[in-house]
Each structure stands twice: as structure tokens, then as C-alpha cells.
Amino acid sequence: MSDASRSARPGEGPKRFIFVLLDQFTLLCFSSAVEALRIANRMSGRDLYSWTLAGEGGDYAQSSSGIWFRLDTDLDEVMRDDTVLICGGIDVAKATSKRMLSWIRREARKGPMIGGLCTAGYTLAKAGLLDGKRATIHWENQDSFTEEFEEVTLTKSVFVIDGNRITTAGGTASIDLMLKIIAQDQGEELANLVADQLIYTSIRTDQDTQRLSIPTRIGVRHPKLGQVIRMMETNIEDPISPAQLAQEVGMSTRQLERLFRRYLNRSPKRYYMELRLAKARNLLMQTDMSVINVALACGFASPSHFSKCYRAHYSTTPYRERGTHAARTSA
Template identity: 35%
Template sequence: MNHAATPMPDGIHDLRVSTFGFLLIKDFSLIALSTAVDPLRIANMVVGRKVYTFKLLSVDGDSVTSSDGIRVFTEGTIADNEVFDTVFVVGPNPIPQPRNLGITRWLRYQDGKGAALGGIDTGSYYLARAGLLDGYRCTIHWEDQDLLVERFPKLIVSNRLYEVDNKRYTCSGGVAPLDMMVQLISQPPGTRNLGARVLELLVAEKRSHEQRQRASLRQYQGTELPKLEEALQLMESNIEETLSIAEIAAYLTVSVRQLERWFHERLNKTPAQAYMEIRLLRARQLLYRTAKPLEEVCANTGFVSTTHFATKYKAQFEISPITDRKRYQGML
């Protein structure tokens, strides 16, 4: 079947060519790259010509190894100073500490030439380091949100799947680049119908940028019970200053006993156990992704004593928090 032959309205065949450059950083997410470039390929197929061209770039011109060990060949280097309509940094996970002035200079050069700038997965970190996200809404993979805020406290950082703010395009990792790219294709110089057609051919559904990244107990413990979902959401939203189980039940206008019954039937744990797990998962994220001292991690997750925190942490993960942080850092 020739999908490109499908008639499309809105002057879709009159679209001008837009150029994209994707800078790959070692240990980038392969699925994030794929979900960013494939919508462009599909759009070209629908239109019947190359209205979107893209080039994969590296810092030094060599192939770049993704986080799953697959090496991807690139077609250019930042030293070429080729100018694009839009450039994306496809960031690594986790974010490395060394500063690369070449990337900063290249991004500022592209900005000076009028290019739109984007960050995929942790790519927004590189834009922030170049001072190119000041005054713009942005987002990043939820695991690295604390690090971004810690390093650049003046940024406007959201937990949304993606942000499109003027000529700044940022998104989280995984398949979120697909949502962002469809949004870009759906606005000038693209068209709304082109974005819808791309989604149809990729057998995907449109997700709004308002949708938030899910990084919680709810993500892997589907409850299918609205009140229980709401209870978990309250716990996730009140980690630093914790609520009592009675306060949560009162907010939901149910009895503590009913709340406990729901947790036992659906999650096989008490509300207090679920709340503790949420707080400890949050603490582990802070230990892994930020340089916050142990005392600050405790305070950020509702613990008043480092001893109590360490005891609960070891019971949950079978390793002390300090040892866990060192082990994680040794794996990078």
C-alpha cells in the first residue's frame, strides 16, 4: 500500500523544507532518538517528498555508542558549523560531570543563527549549561529533574512530557520525543492533519504536553480504584512534609479502616508501608542523581533523623544509603 498517496488537505504538499540536526552524546537513549526522527521520516512519506531533512551529528565525527551499547554512525560534527532550522541535543543517562565547551559554543552559534534549540531526555541540561534556557519553560527526564534544578535554580522546570516554549523544545526520555515531534509537525510550517496522519501510521495516540511524567508507585502498581489512586497521589505530593494516614483518609472522606482495606486488597500492604516506600524511592533518586548531603536528603523526604532514615533505607533496599550511592556512582 502506498501511504503517501493518501490525499491530505491544508496545503500539505506546499510545505517548505525544514532541517534538523541531532547531536548525539555518548550513552544517549536509542529509543529517544528513534521516536524523534521516525515522525520526520513518516511525515516525508505522507507528503511524498522530503519536507523534513535530518542529520545525526557527534562532537568529534566518530560514531556514538548509545546507552544499550549500539553504535550509531553520524554524518557530521559540530566543528562543521552547519546551520539548521532546529537542533536537538540527545542527552545521555546519567548526565556526565565534565564540561564540554565545544557543545556550549556550538549551541550558542546555532542560537545566533536563529535556530530553534531542543533537548531530548537529558539534552536540556546542555542547553541550560549554555545559558540558553533562561526565561523558558523546560523539562527533562524525571530522574534528572532535581539535578537540573540544583545546578540551575532559576530555570522554570516542569514535570511534563514535553515543553514547547517559543523556539525552545525540551522533552523527557523514553517515547516522549514522539509526542513532542508530532506537536512540532502539527504547527507551522507543518499542519495539524500531518501530525494526525503520522500518529496513525505509527499506531500511536496523541498525548498532551500537559500530561506529566509518571515516576511513582502508581506507575507499576495499577490500582484501578480512583480513591486509592488519589491516596497515592497525596502521598507522592507530600513527601517533605508528610501527612498522617488519618489526614489522608479525611481528605478522601473515607474511614481509616476503609483506606487500609483498599491498600491491603489492591497492594497487599498498609497505607503506612506504601507511604514509606514512596518516600524511600524518592530518597534513592536524590542520592543517585544529586550531590545533596545525607542530612538534606533526609529533610527532603520527611525524615528527622539520619539514623532512622538509614535503618528504613537498609530494610527497603538491603544496603545502606551511603554505600548505595557509592555503588551507583561506581557503575557510571
């Protein structure tokens, strides 16, 4: 906890951040945020910000890397001027308890700024704090989030500030968020000084997306190939035929086939199937959706066909995959 001995402004104390650490929270998203605040204090020569670590029980919290943190407090009352940042990580649904949800709803009624770092956007959405708002979450959790929270407008941005609600994609997105807050509070000059101290040479805004571009991800810079893959990724539930994909980019089906074979060493149909199965695996592990509904959400007309394709790719059935994941999580 930062003990503010000097004021940020005459007659004012430091702006307080309350970091709520969920079980198995991601260390990077938390530490990136705290370091930005610490450096802002150092570079300004004033205690502009203070922070408190909170969590259920008020004792200790364990990060997903196995490192334990001693908490300053339990889930106590917050003030309207506080900023509450909930830090999520692995198995956020399991870490989001009924007590946590009740506390968030109660404190939200006071009107403070409340945010979810990394996967904790799920916690905010579960508490109903993101209904009718724009939000983001780590790309690996986007499929399951979309299925469960239809009333939230999910984006692929690195962070989103919508009114008094904040969400980030995780990882170093916390730095971008804090630099934005510091710039709003104290000006661009201090934010840039903090970025320099962090050796952070490219500050992202809420207009930047969290994943690498398709050409960077696949290691190929071919405009038509990238266009086809983008169409595949946005049409998982209702797959588009190879013939239609080829027509959309102005080539024949045979040319499209050669393009995929040359650059990705697989057919368009095989690549599309792998995208659909990857989404299915995410949904199986991150949601309580039935296997039948997972199959339908990923473009499979029947559970038997889905199970057959899943087993051929992952060497296990969807049911066993979910059971193994549940057992591993419990352990």
C-alpha cells in the same frame, strides 16, 4: 544524513535538524524523531526535512543499547533556521561536558530552536537555556532536576515548546513532538498521515502527562486510594500523617489502614516510606547532593534515621549505594 535533492517549497531548501548525540543516548527518543521526519518526506513526495548527526569529536556516538552511530560532524556552527535537538540518555550529567555546554551557549546566541530529548533537558538547563521557562524531562529524573534547577518551571508533560526551547520526556514523546512540528510546518493532514504510517493511534499534546495515571500504575481503581497516593507523592519533603490523610478524604485512620492493606498489602505508613526512599535513591544516583540534604529533601529529620530506613529497604547504606553507582558508571 538526508541529502535533499528536491525543495520543500519553491526557492527553499529542506528544514534542517541537527541531532547531537550525547554519550549513552537513548536510541528510542532519537530514532522516533528521525523516522517521523523521514516518513513526512516520503508521504509528501518532497524533501521537507533533512538531518545531520553531530557530537563531540565528530567520529562515533554510542547509544545506551550499545549500538554505535557514525557522526556526520563535530560540534560545528549552526544556522539560525536550523533546529538543534540534543539526545540524552543514561548518566546525562556525566555526558554533559564543559565543551558541550560552551558550544550550546555560543550557538544559542544566534537564536535557533534548541531542544533536549529525554534526559537532555538537563543539558539545556545546565547551560542556562531554560531559566525562566517551562520544561519537562523523563519522570525518573524529575526529582533531581527540581532540586538542581529551581529557576526552571518543570512540568510532567510529554513535551514542552516554550519559545525557541523544546524539551521532551523521552521515549515515544519524540513522535508527539515531531507530529506537532510537522503539523505546524505542513498542516494536520500530513501529520496524520505520518502518524498512520507509524501505527500511532493516539497523538498526545503538550497537555498530556508522561506517566500512567495512579489507578493504572497500582492496578486499582479506587478514587479515595488514588487521592491519598497523589497527596503522598506531592508531599515527600514534608510528609503528612496518616490521620491527616484520612481526614482529607473523609474516612477514619482505621478505614485508611484497611484500604491500603486490602489493595496494596501494606500500611499507609509503609507505602509512604517506600515512596520517600525511592526518591532518595534517585537523588543519590543522579545528583551530587550530600546524603544529609537528600535525607532532608525526602522528609527525614536525621541522617541516622534515613540511613537505618534505607538499609532496611535496600540492604545497603546511602553512602555505599552512591559509591557502588559511581564505580559502576566509571567502569
